[in-house]
Each structure stands twice: as C-alpha cells, then as structure tokens.
Amino acid sequence: MKKYLLSSFEEGPTKLFVGGLHGKEGLYTAPILVRLAKEELYSGEAIIVPSIVEDSKYIDILSEEYYRSKEGIDLIRLIEKYKPSFYFELHAYGKQSYSRLTDPEREKRIGVPPFVDLGEGILIGSIAPILRSEFSENDFCMTIEVPNWKSDKVREEILQILRLALSKEKREDVMSELRMRYPTQIKKAEELFRQYYRNRLKPF
Ligand SMILES: [Zn+2]
Numbered sequence: 001m002k003k004y005l006l007s008s009f010e011e012g013p014t015k016l017f018v019g020g021l022h023g024k025e026g027l028y029t030a031p032i033l034v035r036l037a038k039e040e041l042y043s044g045e046a047i048i049v050p051s052i053v054e055d056s057k058y059i060d061i062l063s064e065e066y067y068r069s070k071e072g073i074d075l076i077r078l079i080e081k082y083k084p085s086f087y088f089e090l091h092a093y094g095k096q097s098y099s100r101l102t103d104p105e106r107e108k109r110i111g112v113p114p115f116v117d118l119g120e121g122i123l124i125g126s127i128a129p130i131l132r133s134e135f136s137e138n139d140f141c142m143t144i145e146v147p148n149w150k151s152d153k154v155r156e157e158i159l160q161i162l163r164l165a166l167s168k169e170k171r172e173d174v175m176s177e178l179r180m181r182y183p184t185q186i187k188k189a190e191e192l193f194r195q196y197y198r199n200r201l202k203p204f
Pocket of ligand 1 (some may be wrong): 025092
C-alpha cells in the first residue's frame with residue numbers, strides 16, 4: 001500500500017484521503033489521488049493512500065465482513081493511527097451501477113441514503129455507517145464515487161473537490177465553497193444526511 005504524507009509548517013487538521021477500497025476500483029482512484037499528493041497548497045497534515053488494495057475480491061463496505069478483510073483492517077488501522085478529522089473516501093463505479101447508487105429508495109432497500117450526482121456522474125454521499133462510528137461527531141467524512149467511464153475532464157473536476165478539502169482548514173469553508181459550486185446538489189445531499197442521522201450529526 002503506497003502512502004503519501006504531506007505536512008505543512010502551520011498547525012491544522014489531519015486529513016486522510018483513501019481510494020481503492022475493494023475490487024479493482026483503485027485503477028481509477030489512484031491516478032487522481034497521486035495527483036492530489038503532488039499538490040503544494042495544503043493546510044495541516046495529509047495522508048494520501050491512492051489505493052488501499054490493488055486487486056481484491058469485491059466486499060461491500062457497508063457489510064461487517066469488509067472490516068474483517070485485510071483491506072478493511074488496513075483501513076481501520078490508518079484511521080486509528082492518524083485520527084483524521086477530515087476523511088475522504090474515493091470509490092469508482094461503472095455505468096450499470098448508477099441507478100442502484102442513486103436510487104431514491106436506496107434507504108428503504110439497503111438502509112443507507114442514495115448518493116447525489118454533482119453532475120457528470122460524480123457522486124457524493126456519507127461514508128458507511130459502520131465506519132462513521134470510528135469518527136467523532138465533529139469529524140468531516142465524505143464518500144466520492146468516480147464514474148469509471150468518463151473523460152479526463154471529470155477526473156479533473158473530482159481533483160478540484162479534493163484540492164478544496166486539502167487546502168481548507170475548516171470543514172465549513174469546504175462546505176460553503178461546495179454549496180456555491182453545486183447549490184442544488186449539496187442542498188439535497190445535506191438533506192439526505194440530516195434525515196438519515198436525524199440531526200445527530202452535521203453533514204458530513
Ligand atoms: Zn467502492
């Protein structure tokens with residue numbers, strides 16, 4: 001597992017960016033996160049793991065089984081070691097999974113809210129509830145799903161979002177910038193988050 005550590009002189013939050021959590025999605029997340037690791041503008045400390053696993057059996061991260069697999073254990077260890085207050089998880093999906101991931105009935109079906117499309121198939125949402133319990137209330141945790149059939153332009157847009165998270169010191173600054181760029185989509189994503197966590201947590 002390749003890991004990049006970025007550390008600025010100024011104090012700031014610890015941020016963990018991970019990709020490639022299962023299956024072969026690392027093929028799509030790693031190039032984006034490797035580019036993020038080359039960024040020079042950041043605050044605090046960042047740990048960037050382009051791909052937790054290169055090629056593994058696909059185990060759903062919503063399942064408990066995942067956290068017993070090698071990749072799941074590696075992920076938990078990273079979180080325990082660095083105790084990040086910003087946590088960004090990058091996945092990749094194929095065209096055929098779009099309707100399943102964005103299904104308005106997803107919560108009824110599998111117990112978690114649907115992802116919201118920022119446009120161009122870039123999906124955002126909360127992280128797996130099992131994993132969210134590893135973090136504290138004030139931590140900032142988000143999942144981004146990369147559409148694996150899209151062009152470089154879309155990957156560039158995802159990189160822009162990650163750069164925002166890397167450079168800002170406060171979660172509220174990241175969120176307000178995202179609200180400006182994607183007003184209706186972020187409103188929807190925040191609404192879904194609040195409904196799901198019944199206002200016990202602040203999105204995200
Ligand atoms: Zn995934």
